[in-house]
Amino acid sequence: MVNIMLRFLFAAFTSIIMGLLFMGIGRKFIARIRRHYAGPFYQSFIDVIKLFSKKSISHNWIMDFGVMMGFAGIIATIIFMPIGPFNVFSQMQGNIIIIIYFMTIGYLGMAMGVAASGNPNATIGIARALTLMLGYEIPFVLTVILLVFANNSSLLQVMVVNQQGGFMEWNAIRYPFAFLAALIALQGMLGEQPFDAMIAPSEIASGPMVELSGKFLGFGFLQHAAQIFLETGIIVNMFLGGSQNFFIFFAKQLALYLLTVAVSGIFPRYRFEDAVKFFWMAPTALAAIQLIIFII
């Protein structure tokens, strides 16, 4: 029991720390692309600590509860994901369907919390985010189905084991179209440009974040950090062969994250209904083609 709790805490803290680190590096990276200056790479840590120590306002208990639940949902999902060689539980090593459904807790919690703040800007942002979710879920699920068929198991750990032995064995090389679809879906999942209509600072005042202050915004930060860690981690496990070494695993995640940041650095914002249409066209077609090739 104590062992499980320690493993739980290890996974939770790793995800938060690495996620915040990725965020900081991403900021520096995008500053280099746009030729301006950014804070140090540990700026996100400072931000979170600062936010947690500032005073904050809340409108009702549902807002407190929702924001906590949003963060808890993402952490709970990370518990089921293999982090390099590390798994919290010996069975259920990355059951991908459980992971997909657990992620929704996070979205539901965050959505509930900010909707309870009573600000229409926040709710508009949530409506956009949920609509966008309907878009990127389809190509992502198609790639998941492909990998489940290919490995005859829905465990991420089995997928990792089946990719061992050099990068030619990686699913990214075996199923390039599906990898591409998953990358586009990842862009949407992380809410990076061009799929960031739900945040849209100049249009709806940062959307969901508009009423969050102090530690509530801190929770938002932490949730985003954990989400970066989670979603890049899933793709690394699925397509880039995971790793038996923590550092290589993190490096792969960072590379993926920097790729999405680089894409977001040069693209303008899509209207979100156009984004949904795009998701249902290009990446879905890619994933479906790969699936049909596999079945034949």
Add this chain to the structure above:
Amino acid sequence: MILYSFLFALLTALLSLFIRREYNYIRWILYSAVLASLTFLIYTMNGLWGYSESFKLLSVGSVDFSLNFKVTPLSWLFSFFTTGLSLSISLFSIVKNRHEESERSIGFFWLILSVCNIAIFLSADLLTLFIFWEAMTFVSFFVISPGWTKSFKAVNYYFILSILGAFAMLVGIFFLYSKSATFNIESNIAQLFVLYELNSPQAIFITLMFVLGFFTKSALMPFHIWPAEAHSEAPDDFSSYLSGIMIKYGLYGSILFLVPLFVFISKFSQTQPMSNHIPLFSHILAWVGAITSVVATFLAVKSNDMKRLAAWSTVGNIGYAATSIFILSSMGVAGGIFHIINHAIFKTAIFLSLAAVKYRTHEREMHRLGGLAYKMPVTFLTFLLGIIAAAGIPPLNGYASKWMIYQSLLSGRFPFLATMIFLSSTGAFMYLFRALHSVFLGQLPSKFDDVKEVPFLMQIPMYILMLLMVIIGIFPGTVLLPVNSILKSMNMEEIKVTYTTMYSMLSSVDAPIVFLVFAGSFAFAFILYLIGKPRRHVELLDNYTAGQDPKEFGLTREMYHFALKFYEPFEHMFDKYPRTNTKEFYDSFERKINETGSFIKKFYSSSPRSAVYIFTLSIVLIIIYGWLVW
């Protein structure tokens, strides 16, 4: 025993008509007591598989027509859960109906309906099934529309479709009876299987008749429009009965009759076309289920009426269950049955909480509501847990059955069916959140400032349902172990399951661990929350308004609640594409029928002589037909 309890319940219903209006809560307490005793009776029948009762109606020559009841694992599970849920709904109705105008007819017919409900599940042959099916259709007509104009219009869709379906089923039953000379279900399935080998088109026709009967009742495509009409216009507490329990009869019939038939065909037939190791017919029906769920999801996203939204969500869930059942693997059938039970529980919870909202506010349009969570916390929690279960989010019961459905679809290699189910599942999250936000979160309109939580007696069923959702979520075996005995009685392979763990070919899930992980992460978040500096509470309207003073431009709470046209841009995505409207189709069908009717009427009533001619001619035609055929 079964028959006597039915007679007892019917007698109670009749006697209750004499209760005066001032004391109408006594009627509902009486009903709750009857339902409680029926639930207990059914509970005691657990394990008495094969116990049967027969009651002879009449004999024509050497042929006996009798009512036969039999307890099987399948019938036990369905009747137990449905009666238990009706008990919890009737507890809700005690207070709810105290000031209801037409509660006398609602209550009287509802109790008869509960009897029909049990009788449908316990019936041992097709004739008994059909008799109670018809009775249920007629009786439910009067409950949905107890003399209200609006609900009368709505109930017509339900009634006409149900009657058409029931008659199609009757045609199928008589065709089979003419071949097998018995109403017994097992021998009729065997007979139909033989017929598939001998005369395939006729067998397909008979099966299609049964499919029509079952699908109209369960509102699968293309009969999917009646729930949105009937569920939204029915009395509020009865909506939960309609949506949680009554819509399942079609799926029950499918599991009872069609699934064993298709399993037979897939095991032994060499002549029937197969696809993906299941009969093509069954595969098509699975697709019908998936398409129904997607269509219902998109229609739910569009609806602004909260009961209509929940009704569309019901249709979507029926779609999942149908897909899962018709892929015929034991995992699929088990997942389907499990989802039917789970859906009954969480949809009852959702509809009861909506009924509670309507009881206090008398509003159904979602954009007129808002912020009720701060006033009605228990109702809010019930609804929240209900939508968590309905969206298939762990750790409540909905995710367990959805997990099984996905496992069966993936291990049976149906990638595109699985994608469609995923699509409608994500869509379900979308529209359910919209309902949560528009009704319970956001700004509270000032006219609802003194809304109170519903009375304690109405909260009791909500507590029960919340507890059920959590318990089944943590211990899925409580339902899945009885489901296993159903699979055994259907001669299918049992699934591997314990009280806590579900196994499939692809992976396994330990439900208590899932729950503990969720609880642990929440505790982690809560500790972080405590570490942060304490928050200050601020009034809801004191909000970010882009730097303007709200009082200056006359901001009201109603204006600041974003609920109307929530997903409008999403709806506009489909504007370019041509749309088919099923409701318009049925309406135009109705107009055509009316035209034909008025034409015949004109002809018929022009002179008595022509009426006599038509009558004689039709008699002669019937005699000639009988001559030629027999």
